[in-house]
Amino acid sequence: MSRLKHFSRAGELDAWLTGLSSTATARQLNRRDRTRLDDDLRLLHSSGMLEGAPGDDRLRPRLTFPDTRGRTADGAPSEHLEFRELERQREMRRHMAEPQEEENVPRSPVPVNPEPGIRSEQDKQVTAALPHHQDWIMSRHRLRATFDSVAACYQEARPDYPAELYSDLLAITGVTPPARLLEVGCGPGKATLPLARMGFPITAIELGAALAAEARHRLAEFADVSVIMSSFEDWEPPTGVRYDLAYAATAWKWLDPEVKYAKAAKLLTPGGHLAVWNADHAMPAGFDPFFTEIQNVYEEIGEAHDGPWPPPPPEDRLDPIPAEFDASGDFMVIGTRLYVWALRYTADEYIALLDTFSGHIAMEPAKSQHLYQEIRRRLAARPDGRLTRHWSVALTIGRRL
Numbered sequence: 001m002s003r004l005k006h007f008s009r010a011g012e013l014d015a016w017l018t019g020l021s022s023t024a025t026a027r028q029l030n031r032r033d034r035t036r037l038d039d040d041l042r043l044l045h046s047s048g049m050l051e052g053a054p055g056d057d058r059l060r061p062r063l064t065f066p067d068t069r070g071r072t073a074d075g076a077p078s079e080h081l082e083f084r085e086l087e088r089q090r091e092m093r094r095h096m097a098e099p100q101e102e103e104n105v106p107r108s109p110v111p112v113n114p115e116p117g118i119r120s121e122q123d124k125q126v127t128a129a130l131p132h133h134q135d136w137i138m139s140r141h142r143l144r145a146t147f148d149s150v151a152a153c154y155q156e157a158r159p160d161y162p163a164e165l166y167s168d169l170l171a172i173t174g175v176t177p178p179a180r181l182l183e184v185g186c187g188p189g190k191a192t193l194p195l196a197r198m199g200f201p202i203t204a205i206e207l208g209a210a211l212a213a214e215a216r217h218r219l220a221e222f223a224d225v226s227v228i229m230s231s232f233e234d235w236e237p238p239t240g241v242r243y244d245l246a247y248a249a250t251a252w253k254w255l256d257p258e259v260k261y262a263k264a265a266k267l268l269t270p271g272g273h274l275a276v277w278n279a280d281h282a283m284p285a286g287f288d289p290f291f292t293e294i295q296n297v298y299e300e301i302g303e304a305h306d307g308p309w310p311p312p313p314p315e316d317r318l319d320p321i322p323a324e325f326d327a328s329g330d331f332m333v334i335g336t337r338l339y340v341w342a343l344r345y346t347a348d349e350y351i352a353l354l355d356t357f358s359g360h361i362a363m364e365p366a367k368s369q370h371l372y373q374e375i376r377r378r379l380a381a382r383p384d385g386r387l388t389r390h391w392s393v394a395l396t397i398g399r400r401l
Helices: 010-022 029-046 083-097 122-128 132-157 163-173 192-197 209-218 260-267 290-300 322-328 346-354 365-380
Strands: 181-185 204-206 225-229 244-250 268-282 332-348 386-400
Touching: 010 029, 122 244, 122 290, 132 209, 163 192, 163 268, 163 332, 181 192, 181 260, 192 204, 192 209, 204 209, 204 386, 209 225, 225 244, 244 386, 260 322, 260 332, 268 332, 290 322, 290 386, 322 332, 322 386, 332 346, 346 365
Parallel strands: 181 204, 181 244, 204 225, 244 268
Antiparallel strands: 268 386, 332 386
C-alpha cells in the first residue's frame, strides 16, 4: 500500500480517495494495512482536509484546506499542514503502538528525531492540530489489556531474563538493598522475583487484575514487595515517597510516550535511575530456517512480516530507547547492554508462547487455528520435533537529570 503523501490541493486528495474506492482497497487489505489506512483517514479528517465522519464511505475532500495557523488556503504547499510531518508522527506512533513482540518476528526500529529534545514551531503546530494523543491512548488500551487474558500461562511460557542482566543493572546503577525499587508493568512477576530475592523493597504497578493477582501469589513471601493494580499513567505514590530505581521489563513500549519519561523522573530521587529492557525475537546468523518457512503461512492469513526478510541480526538492529531517553530531557544514558540466547521449543511450548503475544491473542480464531496446525505439522516432520528460537534483550539505563 502506498504511503500517505503530501496533498497540497483538494483535487489531489480526491484522486487518492477515488483510487481507494475503484480498486476496492479497503476490502483487500490485511489487518495491518487496514489499520494504517484507518489511521491515514483519521489524520486527514482531524486536520480538516476531509468532510464526513471517520469510517464513513462518503468521506470527501474539503474545497480548501486549513493551514497550520488556522486559516484556509488553496495555494502553495508551504501554507498547508505538512503531511510529510504527519506521516513521520504516524509512523512513530505505529511503532510504539505495535510492539515488536506483537508480530511473529521483530519490526524495524522506530524513527528517531535527528535533533532530540528540539521541537520546531512546525512540530508544535502540527501536534496541536491533531488529536493523535487520544487515538494513541485508545489503541494502546485495547491491546495492552489483552495480556490479562493469559495471566495464568504467561509466567511459564515467557523466558526468564538473563542473570547477567540483573548483575549489570546493579553494577551500573550502584543500587543495593534497601534502595526502593519501582517496577512499571510487572505482569505476573517475571522481573520482580529475581530482585525481590536479593532483598529489595519493590512497588510493582500492574494494569491487569488477573496479572496482578498472579504477581501477588508468586511474591507473597516477600513482605517488602507490594503489587498495585493501576495504570502507570494514573498511579500516584504516597506523599513524599520517591524511588532509587524505576524499571520496566517488556512493558515500557505500552505506556503513553507523552507521559512516561516525565512521570518516571518525577517519581525518582535526585540522581535516581530508570532502566528499560525488552525481550524480542532475534534472528542471528544461522537462525532456524523454520521461521523463514512459516512466513509463507503468515502471508496466507494476512499477517506477513512488516519489513525486509530476514530482519537484521540483533547486533545490527538500532534500539530506539537510548535516543528516547536523550530526547526526553529527563534522563542521561549511562549504560546499554545486549543479551542474545537461544531456547528449544516443542510445538506445544511454542504455541503456548505465541498465545502470550498480543498480536496472536487478538488474531481471528480461524487464522490462529490454521497457523498452529501448520506449526505442528512442520515440527512433526523434524526428528526431535523442536525448533530453536533466539531471544535478544536490549537494556538501557539512564540517570535522572
